[in-house]
Ligand SMILES: NC(=O)C1=CN([C@@H]2O[C@H](COP(=O)(O)OP(=O)(O)OC[C@H]3O[C@@H](n4cnc5c(N)ncnc54)[C@H](OP(=O)(O)O)[C@@H]3O)[C@@H](O)[C@H]2O)C=CC1
């Protein structure tokens with residue numbers, strides 16, 4: 513498969529290595545310094561684009577792929593307010609797009625079990641639910657896209673929470689990390705610590721005990737492999753697909 517990379521940062525570079533190891537070819541690499549090469553003419557050489565750039569550039573890049581009618585796998589987070597518009601444009605133009613806050617197989621298993629666990633916990637409302645995410649200090653968005661997906665999985669299955677509220681916790685000893693979250697809001701606590709690839713925890717806390725459900729990424733390889741698997745899955749399809757469509761849970 514001929515792959516174009518949109519975004520050649522931490523993820524783009526690992527995706528390149530994994531794609532090559534799976535015998536794919538990288539035919540175009542777009543990053544901030546060569547955006548003028550993101551043209552329909554250049555995209556003609558690609559079977560699929562894998563997009564891991566920034567929340568402010570992703571929408572333009574998706575639309576460039578639609579204009580060139582090349583399938584696109586979007587890993588970039590922080591743009592989901594626009595998802596319904598992008599879905600409509602994708603379907604109206606008969607294009608192909610797969611999106612996901614997290615492409616790793618382990619996290620997608622976690623998403624599935626998180627929903628099942630929330631269904632069980634709905635019978636025990638004296639457990640207070642909370643989501644916690646820890647990422648590296650270079651991360652641009654907060655909360656993480658993954659934490660939002662986890663929160664949505666809980667909110668769809670419990671009756672005592674309506675919407676989520678994020679607090680970006682400073683780990684400095686003098687910080688005031690108070691939150692004005694209402695009882696019916698699900699709290700998502702974000703922490704930024706040097707070089708953490710991504711840790712997500714769901715907590716259910718009561719007066720007598722707590723239950724913790726946690727996913728820890730040891731590195732970025734799982735995200736990158738998932739993105740390449742998504743490109744292989746999407747290549748000959750049309751439509752707008754969430755990454756969950758790739759799994760049979
Ligand atoms: N869905 C998933 O499984 C995962 C999603 N992510 C998400 O992927 C995104 C990228 O993550 P990561 O690689 O760590 O971030 P990086 O900051 O390391 O990489 C982003 C790259 O995109 C470049 N860039 C800036 N503007 C454009 C543009 N207009 N078009 C193309 N590229 C551009 C940046 O250049 P410059 O640095 O010069 O600005 C940078 O090289 C984030 O949104 C992150 O949350 C990350 C991991 C897994």
Ligand SMILES: O=C(O)C1=N[C@H](C(=O)O)C[C@H](O)C1
Pocket residue numbers: 589613614647651652655656657658659709710711735
């Ligand atoms: O920016 C990152 O690094 C990550 N972003 C994704 C997110 O926002 O959930 C996925 C992963 O956790 C790493």
